[in-house]
Amino acid sequence: MRIFLNNKEEVLDTQKPSLTIAELLALKKFSFKSLVIKINGRLVKRENRETAQFQEGDKVEVIHLISGG
């Protein structure tokens, strides 16, 4: 699946026609907890990550905030 992830074109290794945000985080090993996530500019709340879906050509933002130190 080809999407735009954080403003870069990215090909995801999946045969599914759509993925949930939770699946994307697992696929990309995005384990950091403080994230701001949007699909085509619409905010996805934490509680909706298991259900919010995107598909080919979508623009997905997974913005990692800052921590530590």
Add this chain to the structure above:
Amino acid sequence: MEPASQPTPRKLLTQHRYQIAPMIRGYSDKTLHINLSDYSIRIKDVPLSMKEKFIGGKGYGLKYLWDATTPATRWNDPENEIIISGGPVCGVTQYSGTGKSLVVTISPQTESAMDSNVGGWFGPFLKICGFDAIELQGKAERDVIIVLDGRAGGEVRIEEAGPEPTNSHELAEALTAQYCQTEQDKMKVAVVSTGVAAEHSLIGMLNFSFYDKKKKRVRLKQAGRGGIGTVFRDKRIRALVALVPKVDADINNVVDLKAIIERGQRFNKEIKELDDQQNQMRAKGTAHLVEIMNDYDLLPINNFQYGNSTKVMGYIDSETWKGRFEQGSFDGCWLGCHMSCAKGVNNYVLRTGPYKGQSVIVDGPEYETAAGIASNAGIFNPDYVIEVNFYCDTYGICTITWGTTVAFLMECYERGILNEERTGGLKLNFGNADNAMEMLHQLARGEGFGKTAGLGVRKLKRMFIENGWGDARLLQDIAMENKGLEYSQYMSKESLAQQGGYAMTNKGPQHDEAWLIFMDMVNNQIPTFENKAEALYYFPMFRTWFGLCGFCKLPWNDVEPANNAETKEPAKVPEHVDNYVTIYKAVTGRPFDNRRLIEDSERVYQYQRMFNLRMGYGTRKWDAQPYRAAGPVTKEEYLSRQDRYDKQLRETVGFDPEGKSIEEKMAALRRYRENRYEQLLDAVYTRRGWDKNGVPTMERLKHLGMDLPELVELHRAYEGGELTLK
């Protein structure tokens, strides 16, 4: 109630009684100056102009240090000072993370101004004793203990140290007990100390105590970076003690306590409701980051060669530390902190060294310690980490510095630059925990190769080059230091912005100015040089401000409001910034907003840059980074990320990797990355108001109101080519 301890009589060398000046709106406008060469004690007024320009904390430290020293002053000259100052907010108990103080000195490692922020109780207690800052100058002839006694009207005593132990965990415990009649009294004692390794090295640090009532243990927080503990012992100070009669709810006599309470309650609710689903700071502290950094290829492995390892999980990951940390107790390093992230391993039985068999409390490990001591040395053993954490603390050695130093030595050993003959028999392969442990004990004893290791990475590198051990260029590339300070424990190779966030810092590569790896590498939020330069302007300025006021950085962004994602700039955590603005105004009563926050900070930031210039540094050449911070030095490193590097060559550099040797590809990548770093320097210098050589322009200084006589004179000398630059 425990039986009363009788103070051990110590010879009184001098004493000075004084009237305790009250804090008004966060300030007493008094500074305590002690000269150990002649045991003189005096109280100085803080001029209004200094308060307005320098705010407090690091600002005061830098100003006093400038006034006390000359460009020729070395770290071990008597005129060098150690300044401790908390800033106007330090000592607030109604908001989390408001007990920090800043320690400033001329560093034995960088030979310029060093600052290190620290929790524990001394900073707030200094204010209860009536002082915005303390300056420690001169050198005593014999070991002394300095006591600030705020219990009976105000008295400063310099006493000759007796049989007290030197190592921090014993000394802080002994001195705390000496001044207490009851268990409750232990909440009124703060001890600053270091340990024996600070006497034999250039990388000594300071421990600031706080008392854990539940565990009935004295605990320690560290002003780690840059060898301040070494200066402390060189001045023959065994300990600095503050005694207070009580801790009032409002030691600062703030303007609007209600506003602080309201913001504090709001923040505490966030912590309670959100921390478990966010970073789990209350359960894991900063150690929650270990496997996250591993997942993102950012955890330093084997002297920053690689960014992840399969050996992390189950050994040094956050669940391991959560299981080791004593849960459910007070872990705030200042009163009223609900973030409570100063985690500790309690009742740990030591396996090595002079305290073998003793049951102790170990403060940590934090992320930096776990990464530096374990993964960066290829030692994935939690007990080793805990043991080194304890001994580094009590011996007075910075765990970040030690981690990076050991990693460097191990790589030198693996590459034949060192061998058993050169290390006095130590086998320093990656993963050799026993020999690394022994090296630390050697340092504490002032013996063998361990003592040599205490020189720190820059001086070790130079020594190896002078001895003809190994290839000089390789050593330059793999010695992870900049300005003489060792890198802290994040991989910056794939983030150009973070390379600047490390090597363009004022004091050296510590992550407390800017941590931009996610914004840059993962989020792709700052793709252009201008974007990166803006981030390398805003974040260092913003974060410097914490150190002017007495704030801890962690509550800023280690928990975030539930609606933070919906704000315009979530990376800045706007609601928390608004908390800070509100609290600062509520403490000081000054007009204040986000713009003034950055301005206040920038004045001090530029002053520190000029301080570096004054000492012969502070120019472009000193912002250079070791190549390993920017890219693969060895074939193995290239191969470990070959797909990424080949892709970059093909798509960005315009170099077809097909059919090319690894050496050719590495050379092309290096040219590209080194060129990009130079372009970044240009962009950031422009944004910060610096010339091409990295020196603040007179125009910028004037704009900030920092055309102070000493800066104008220095700038004139610089422009006239009269400065001796190193």
